[in-house]
Amino acid sequence: MRKLLFAVAAAAFALAPALSSDLAQAQSPIIVKFSHVVANDTPKGKGALKFKELAEKYTDGKVKIEIYPNSSLYKDKEEIEALQLGSVQMLAPSTAKFAPLGIKEFEALDLPWLFKDDATYSAAMKGTVGKWLFQKLESKGITGLAYWDNGFHMVSSNRPLMKPEDFKGLKFRISGSKIADQYFRLMGSIPQIMAFSEVYQALQTGVVDGCENTASNYLTQKFYEVQKDITVSYHAHLQYAVIVNSKFWSGLPPDIRTQLEKAMADATEYTNQIAHQENEDALAEIKKTGKTTLHYLSDADRKAWHEAMQPTYAWAKGRVGQEVLDLVAKELDVKMN
């Protein structure tokens, strides 16, 4: 009897830590902080929410995704540093924001008039370029999971921007890409890097005269309130890299990581599917407010912009390197310069 009691006690004792750790796991889901700088009601914002929904569902609640939109946790530059430090696990910065890490190759995607349309962009990113670019992040402790689309840039100021001359002397906020810096300079304007969360006020107070962005960002950040004229130029593309802290990601239990990868694949498909229409709808909304005037380039205007910005391509070789330009050219089946 004593032996039996002893055996039961020993078994209970052996089981206890297992039970309590199971309990602890059940009670404390893995937290993934996902920070980004735009509003929830944008392609990226909706994509992040979709990822949260699917990731929590596919892992049966073992993972909890906390979304921090609108720079509520970090601003542009800080968020990448925070990811490297592990203070945040997931981000979706625009690819223009990797240069401060010393990775310039992503800027090839910012070349003006590079992608003919959304379909061309998305086909190109599904090919080798996207994967090749992600490899560049690995040495920085960052793993690339997906590319999310946000369509094409418009440009604005308090005067109509129809001819290259109209840009002369104006200060434009840019998000970080030296390629954008270059094409704005070629148009005779003065580009200035500034965090996304500071743009509205900078436009309002005249710290800068203008900016470029997609319709969904113009609408949700209310840039249209402080810009009299928007040119629907679609001169360059805005895309995001969804990234994670590599150590965090590789340290996840494999079954959990597989479910998160599945959630990301599905959220990516969703985001890239809605991006175009979201921006079309945002443009219609902006128009409806009546607070700004939308302008459209004629073929002759567009040609003049093309010509003025064209030297960016030759300049880009020294900035992003020939290898990525060749890869992009091959993917798009175009000749670069």
Ligand code: LMR
């Ligand atoms: C910007 O800074 O203009 C963009 O990167 C914002 C965004 O993430 O869409």
